[in-house]
Amino acid sequence: MYTIRTGMTTEEKLEILADAAKYDVACTSSGVDRKGQKGMLGNCSAPGICHTFASDGRCISLLKILMTNHCIYDCKYCINRYSNDVPRAAFTPEEICELTIEFYKRNYIEGLFLSSGIVKSPGHTMELMCRVLYKLRTEYKFNGYIHIKAIPGVPDELIAKAGYLADRVSINMEFAVEDSLKKFAPNKNFKTIMNPMEKISDTIALHRLACGKDARMERSAGNRYLENSIFNVKRLEERGFGRKELPVSFANGDLRRSFAPAGQSTQMIIGAGNETDYELLQTTQKLYQNYDLKRVFYSAYVPLNEDSVLPAIGTPVPLLREHRLYQADWLLRYYGFQADELLTEEKPDFNEQLDPKCDWALRHLNLFPVEIMKASFELLLRVPGIGPTSAKRIVQSRRYGTLNYEQLKKMGVVLKRAHYFITCGGKMMYKVPIEEQYITKELTVVNRKENWEIVHRNQYHQMSLFDDYAIG
Amino acid sequence: MYVYTCKSDYDSMLSCIYEAWASGKGHKNIKLCVEPVEQFGLFDEYIHVDADESKAEKVSSAVWHKISPQVYWEISYALLSFEEDALDIVYRLLILGFHFGPKVLDMVQYREVIRFREIRKLVSREAHSFREFLRFYCVNDNLYVAHFEPRSRVLMPVASYFTERMPSENWMIIDDTHREAIVHPKDEECYLRILTEEETKALLATEQEDYYSRLWRNYFRTMGISQRENRACQNNHFPLWMRKHVTEFRETEA
Ligand code: SF4
Numbered sequence: 001m002y003t004i005r006t007g008m009t010t011e012e013k014l015e016i017l018a019d020a021a022k023y024d025v026a027c028t029s030s031g032v033d034r035k036g037q038k039g040m041l042g043n044c045s046a047p048g049i050c051h052t053f054a055s056d057g058r059c060i061s062l063l064k065i066l067m068t069n070h071c072i073y074d075c076k077y078c079i080n081r082y083s084n085d086v087p088r089a090a091f092t093p094e095e096i097c098e099l100t101i102e103f104y105k106r107n108y109i110e111g112l113f114l115s116s117g118i119v120k121s122p123g124h125t126m127e128l129m130c131r132v133l134y135k136l137r138t139e140y141k142f143n144g145y146i147h148i149k150a151i152p153g154v155p156d157e158l159i160a161k162a163g164y165l166a167d168r169v170s171i172n173m174e175f176a177v178e179d180s181l182k183k184f185a186p187n188k189n190f191k192t193i194m195n196p197m198e199k200i201s202d203t204i205a206l207h208r209l210a211c212g213k214d215a216r217m218e219r220s221a222g223n224r225y226l227e228n229s230i231f232n233v234k235r236l237e238e239r240g241f242g243r244k245e246l247p248v249s250f251a252n253g254d255l256r257r258s259f260a261p262a263g264q265s266t267q268m269i270i271g272a273g274n275e276t277d278y279e280l281l282q283t284t285q286k287l288y289q290n291y292d293l294k295r296v297f298y299s300a301y302v303p304l305n306e307d308s309v310l311p312a313i314g315t316p317v318p319l320l321r322e323h324r325l326y327q328a329d330w331l332l333r334y335y336g337f338q339a340d341e342l343l344t345e346e347k348p349d350f351n352e353q354l355d356p357k358c359d360w361a362l363r364h365l366n367l368f369p370v371e372i373m374k375a376s377f378e379l380l381l382r383v384p385g386i387g388p389t390s391a392k393r394i395v396q397s398r399r400y401g402t403l404n405y406e407q408l409k410k411m412g413v414v415l416k417r418a419h420y421f422i423t424c425g426g427k428m429m430y431k432v433p434i435e436e437q438y439i440t441k442e443l444t445v446v447n448r449k450e451n452w453e454i455v456h457r458n459q460y461h462q463m464s465l466f467d468d469y470a471i472g
Numbered sequence: 473m474y475v476y477t478c479k480s481d482y483d484s485m486l487s488c489i490y491e492a493w494a495s496g497k498g499h500k501n502i503k504l505c506v507e508p509v510e511q512f513g514l515f516d517e518y519i520h521v522d523a524d525e526s527k528a529e530k531v532s533s534a535v536w537h538k539i540s541p542q543v544y545w546e547i548s549y550a551l552l553s554f555e556e557d558a559l560d561i562v563y564r565l566l567i568l569g570f571h572f573g574p575k576v577l578d579m580v581q582y583r584e585v586i587r588f589r590e591i592r593k594l595v596s597r598e599a600h601s602f603r604e605f606l607r608f609y610c611v612n613d614n615l616y617v618a619h620f621e622p623r624s625r626v627l628m629p630v631a632s633y634f635t636e637r638m639p640s641e642n643w644m645i646i647d648d649t650h651r652e653a654i655v656h657p658k659d660e661e662c663y664l665r666i667l668t669e670e671e672t673k674a675l676l677a678t679e680q681e682d683y684y685s686r687l688w689r690n691y692f693r694t695m696g697i698s699q700r701e702n703r704a705c706q707n708n709h710f711p712l713w714m715r716k717h718v719t720e721f722r723e724t725e726a
Contacts, residue, residue: 018694036636038659043636050709051604052720055696057705064695102684105616105641106608106719302699317699334675397580410586 001342008039013089014099020069020080024172024267025299029110029145030111031262032167039407042104042111042144044167044262049110054092062113062147063103067091067129068081070384071213075174075185077272079304080117090119093132093159097140101300106146109165111145112136126154127296133165139466145262150200152192161195163203170293171197176283180273200264203293216292217263219333226336230285244331263294270325271312271318272301278339281328285339288332298325298442320451324350331356332389335458353444353451358384361421368421369428372408384443385418405429418444473516475503477561479523480625485551485559486528488521492563499567504560521708535566540574550592556621561588601624603633605710607719608643609679616643617678619717627652627664635662646675685719 042166043171050059066080068090068315074082079143099113118125136142148166150159163169171193175181178190205215226232266287268280287293300322303313328350331337335357342356343349351359361368361384363469370379372394380391390412397403397411402425409415419429419441432438473495478488485506492502512518536544547562564584569576579585594639608616616638627647631654639659641689646653647649651672657661665673717719 002498009691014687014691015694018691022695022697036639038639041638043641049604052710052718053706054692054701055706056698056700057702057709058695058697058700059709060692063691099684099687102610103688105638106610106684106688107606107618108688108719300700302697321698323567374668393580396578400579401581403581407581 008089010091010095010099013091013095014065016087016089017066017069017091018064018118020086021064021066021113023079023299023302023304024064024113024115024149025058025297026147026170026265026267026295027059027061027064027113028295029147031294032145033260034143034167037143040141040143042119042142044110044143044145049111051107061110062145063100063109063111064113065091065096065115065127067096067114067116067118067132067266069117070119072120073118073185073187075187076305076307076310077301079176079182081305083306092127093135096132097136097142100136100144101140101142104142111142113147113148115147115149116151122151122153123155123158126151126158130158130161130165137165143341145308147262150196152188152196154196156196156199159200160203163200163260164257167259168265169200169260170265171200171269172267173283173287174269175273176266176268176275176279177273180275184272187270197264197266197291197293201293204260204263205263205292207257211258217294221337223334226381228338228341228378229336230289230332230338245246263410264291265293265295265297267297267299270298270300270322276343277321277325278330278345278348280325281332281339281343284329285332296329298322298329320352321350324352326357328356336378337382354440354447355384357382358417358443358447362436362443365434365436365439368434369423370421372403372422372424373424377390383421384418385414385419385421417443473502473513473630474501475509475513475516476521477505477507477509477518478499478521480506481523481527482548482551483528484521484523485562485676486531487524487561488559489566490524490527490531491519491521499564502563504563504594505556506559508611510556524640535569538553539566539569539576543569543574543577546577546588546592549595549629550588552625552629553595554625555591557587558591559664564588595626596622596629598622598624598698599629601627601711601714602630602682605714605718606630606634606645607717609685609719610682611678611680615640616646617646617675618677619646619648621712621716622647623650625650631656632718636638647675648672679717681719689720 002273027089029044030047031046032044033046034044036043040452048061050061053059064226068088069086070079070090071080071082079086088210096112096114100109103109104111114126114129116129120270133148136146145172146166147168148162150162150169150171150417152171155330159169173193174185174188181188181190223229223231262320268283270280280378287296300319301311302316302317303311303315306313328331329341332339350356354362367379370383377391377395380386392411393411394403394408405424406416415429419444420432421433422428474495476488476492478484488504492504495502509518523680532544535547543640547565550558551560562585565588566575568579568584576585577589580589602620602622606620607617608618613618627645628648629643634645635656643656644653646667651667652680653665653667653675654662655665
C-alpha cells in the first residue's frame with residue numbers, strides 16, 4: 001500500500017510537507033453544515049470542530065499539507081522559495097487521499113486543507129490539486145471538509161472546479177498594499193489575486209440565491225441590524241452586491257450544486273512589510289464588504305529566511321500586534337464597529353497597552369456612563385467588558401426586573417473593565433471619576449498582565465471557533 | 473430536611489422528582505440527590521426512590537405539555553450532568569417552570585436558572601469536547617474502537633454525532649467510566665450495551681498503535697511552531713484529564 005515512488009516514504013514526505021504548510025494560519029473547519037450519507041465518509045458542522053491543539057496552542061482541525069513544496073517562485077518571506085536549499089517532496093494523489101481518509105476515520109481531523117508550491121506553472125499546479133480533490137470526493141467518497149488554497153493567475157475554469165469540490169476556497173492577499181507585494185513576492189500581483197476573489201465571491205452569491213439563501217454569507221445576527229455595522233443590511237443593499245449572472249468562464253456550472261459553501265477567506269502577513277494597522281484594517285473591512293469574505297486571517301511573520309529586506313532571524317514574532325488586529329477584526333464582525341472608528345490616518349497603529357475597544361471608549365468618554373437598565377443593545381455592545389452574549393442577556397432579563405452588579409457578573413460581564421463605564425439602577429459600582437487619564441491608567445494595569453502573557457509566554461488565542469457561532 | 477435519593481439513570485431521576493413533588497412536604501423542605509450520597513446530614517431524613525416507568529412518564533409528559541418541549545429537552549440534557557446538584561436544580565427549575573411557563577429559561581434573575589444554564593452548558597461542552605477529542609483505533613482492519621472516560625453521561629449525544637459522521641463503518645465507542653458501549657455495525661442502527669467487567673478489560677486491549685497513528689503523532693509534533701510555543705494555551709484548550717485515550721498524547725511510543 002505504501003509504494004515508494006520518489007525514493008521517499010509517505011512518512012518522510014508528510015514530515016516535510018506538513019512542516020512547510022504550518023505557517024498558514026487558517027485551520028478552521030467552520031461555515032458549512034452537511035449531513036452524513038450512507039456509503040460516504042464524513043459530515044460537516046457549521047461551528048467547526050477542533051480536534052487537537054499543538055504545542056503552540058493553535059487548533060488543529062484539518063490535515064494541513066502542501067501537495068508539493070517544489071516551487072518556481074521566489075517569494076522572499078517563504079521557506080519554500082526557489083532560492084532556498086530545503087528538502088523537497090511531492091505527494092501522489094493516492095497518498096493524500098489515503099492520509100485524509102485514514103486520519104478522518106480515527107477522528108484526528110475534520111478534513112483536508114490543501115495548498116501547494118508552484119510546479120511548472122500556476123495552471124498546471126492547480127489542475128493537479130483539483131484532480132486530488134476530485135479523486136477524494138468520488139473514488140474515496142469523502143464527504144468531510146475541504147479547504148483549498150487557490151493559486152493566483154490560473155484559468156477561471158480551474159477556480160470554478162475548485163469551488164465545486166471544496167467547502168472553502170482561499171486566496172492569500174499576503175499584503176495590504178501593492179508595493180509590499182511587489183517587493184516581497186515579485187512573481188505575484190494584486191490583479192491576479194483580486195480578480196479570482198471577485199469571481200468566486202459572485203459565484204458563491206449566485207449559488208446561495210439559487211438554493212434559497214440570502215446572497216451574502218451568514219453573519220452574527222446582532223451585527224446585521226446594528227446601525228453602524230459593516231454588515232448592516234440596509235447599508236449593504238445601498239452598495240449593491242453581486243452580479244446577476246455567472247462569470248462567462250464559470251457558466252456551465254449547475255447553480256444547485258454547492259459552490260464553496262463555507263465561503264472564502266484570505267490571509268495577510270503581519271510585520272514583514274511596513275503597512276500600518278490602519279491600512280490592514282481598512283483592507284479587512286473592504287474585503288468583508290466588497291467580496292463578502294467569511295474570514296480574514298493575520299499571520300505574525302516568523303522570520304525563516306536570511307534576507308536584507310526582511311526582519312532578521314530571531315526577531316521576536318509580533319504576537320501582540322497580531323492579537324490587537326484579531327481583536328479589531330472581532331469588533332468589526334460582532335460589535336458593529338467600523339475600521340475608521342478604531343484607527344485613523346493620524347493615529348494609524350493600535351495602542352500596545354490597551355485593547356482596541358477600551359481605547360475607543362476612552363476617546364469617547366462623553367458617551368459614558370451608560371445605564372444598564374436603559375441603554376440600547378448597540379450601546380451596551382460598545383462598553384468594554386460587555387460582549388454580544390452578555391449584552392443579549394442583559395436586554396432579555398431586564399424586562400423581568402431590576403438587575404444588580406452581582407447578576408451582571410453572573411451574566412458574563414467583566415466588571416473590572418466595565419465598571420468605569422456603566423451605572424446600574426443609577427449607581428456606579430465604585431466611586432470613580434469619569435476622567436480619561438485616570439481610567440486609562442487603571443485599565444492599563446488591567447491590560448498589562450494580559451499583554452505580558454501574549455508577548456512573553458506566547459499567549460496566543462486563535463479566538464475560539466465556537467464563538468464564531470455561539471454569538472447571537 | 474427530607475432528602476430524596478435515587479440511582480443515576482433517567483427513569484430513576486424523574487421518578488424521584490415525582491415522589492418529592494407528590495410528598496406535599498413543601499419545596500423548601502426537600503432536597504433531591506443522586507446516589508451514592510457523599511455525606512449524610514445528622515438531622516436529615518433520607519428517602520430512597522426506585523425507578524418507576526409510569527411516574528417518569530407522568531413527569532415527562534407534564535413538562536412537555538404544560539411547560540414546553542424545549543424545556544423538556546433542556547432538562548433531559550441537564551440530567552446527564554455529573555454535577556452534584558444537577559438533579560436538585562432541575563427540580564427547582566421545574567417549580568419555576570410550572571409557574572412561569574416556557575420563558576423560565578430566560579429568567580436569569582433567579583439563581584436556580586443561572587445555575588441550571590451553567591449545568592446544561594457544562595454537559596453540552598463535555599459532549600462537544602469528546603466529539604473533538606475522541607480517538608478511534610483501528611482493529612482488524614475494519615473496526616474502529618474508541619475509549620473515553622467522561623464525567624457526565626454523554627455517550628449518547630457523542631455517539632449520535634458519529635452515526636452522522638461514519639454511517640458506513642463498523643465502530644464502537646466505549647464509556648469506561650459508566651461501563652457502557654455504543655456499537656455501530658456498518659450501515660445499520662447502533663445499539664447500547666452495558667459491559668461486564670471482563671468485557672471492559674478485554675476491550676482495553678484494542679488501543680493498539682498502527683501505521684497511521686504513528687504518522688499522526690509525527691504530524692502533530694511537526695505542526696507546533698516552536699517560535700510561538702505556548703503550553704499554557706494548549707493545556708487550556710485541551711484539558712489534561714481528557715487526554716488519557718488520545719493518540720497524540722499517549723506515552724506508548726512503539
Ligand atoms: S508561490 Fe511563493 S509563497 Fe507560494 S510556495 Fe512558492 S515561494 Fe512560497
